[in-house]
Amino acid sequence: MTCVSMYYNMNCRCTNSGNMMSRTDVRVGSECGVKSVFTVPTALFILTDDMQILTNSPTLVLRILKLNGIKDTNALEERTLIVGQNEIMELLKGSLFSKTPITDIVLPMSSADDSGTLRETRKFFASAKCESDALPRTQPSQNVSSDSKKITVKAFVQKSTNRILFPQTQHDFIDFILSLLTIPLGQVQFLLGSSTRLGSISNLYRSVSDSENVEYMKSRDTIAKLLEPQIAPHYLSKYQIFSLSQQKLPVFEKWLVRNEIKLSVCNHSEVCPDTITTFDPKGQDSFVKGPMVFIVTNDLEVHTAASISIISILDQMRIPVFDVEEQELDIGMEEALSILKATLTSTSALTNGLQPFLKSRPKQET
Structure with a gap:
């Protein structure tokens, strides 16, 4: 086998191949089992209704209460929100349109009493019209090179x-x-x-x-x-105008288990003599x-x-x-x-x- 496909229902077209890689064919490293991907596991944060992430502190809590015009803590109610995949997907949708997606989306989903409110909110987002007025002319960001192909x-x-x-x-x-x-x-x-x-x-x-x-x-x-x-990986087109870069695919090496070929990710600190080429389903260009x-x-x-x-x-x-x-x-x-x-x-x-x-x-x- 000289190459392998990582994409669903896409056979590799390499010589002496025709193989697709399944989840069970790949041995993954221990990093895939970590509980925290981006932040330190012990850190505590406050997520505001407009999706600001703030470090948790008493001073900050008081400032948030003042900014929201809350003078009497008796007016506050503590709720426990159960957030799963459905809530996260709705939060993603709401974050693209709403300035208060937690109140608009997550809170109604976590409360049976507010099911009617949630239906109305979903109906609003489904029928929300995008801005139809001509947009102001966009200038290239300071971090983006204007020297691009046309x-x-x-x-x-x-x-x-x-x-x-x-x-x-x-x-x-x-x-x-x-x-x-x-x-x-x-x-x-x-x-x-x-x-x-x-x-x-x-x-x-x-x-x-x-x-x-x-x-x-x-x-x-x-x-x-x-x-x-x-x-x-494999999603960068030669006709891309923006100066984008794509992730590097891991290098795979093949090994035998009971006369079956399996793959493992090659450690870059080691020499991997029997490596595998991955298949690009779109080809090299577009x-x-x-x-x-x-x-x-x-x-x-x-x-x-x-x-x-x-x-x-x-x-x-x-x-x-x-x-x-x-x-x-x-x-x-x-x-x-x-x-x-x-x-x-x-x-x-x-x-x-x-x-x-x-x-x-x-x-x-x-």
């Missing part, structure tokens, strides 16, 4: 409103759009800085770098992994095959140009052909950041993300 797209623009209807593009832009799904939230926050508009996630991000919390984190390396996390022409709708639905008619799109939008023009746009770092921000906050991601970069039309004289 991708050219042909955008169909409604002349009367200067609104992007849809771009027609090659597979390079589609690959970039798809790659947005691979970026961790911490990296999104790093790229966009203070302009994410991601509910309470910004508070959570800032808590990691808080000087009062640093000593309770496991290491400086742990802080770096949270503040600027790498993307998963997520989509090319060359091919694609059309992307304003809400980021991707279609091949052969599978959808531009005329039918205009008919559905009730936009006459004479009100449409083509513009070429070069998508670089600034444009890419604006698209990323718009995908998180708008259902008209391309218009809101790229409209600031369209050519201005001269006003018609009357």
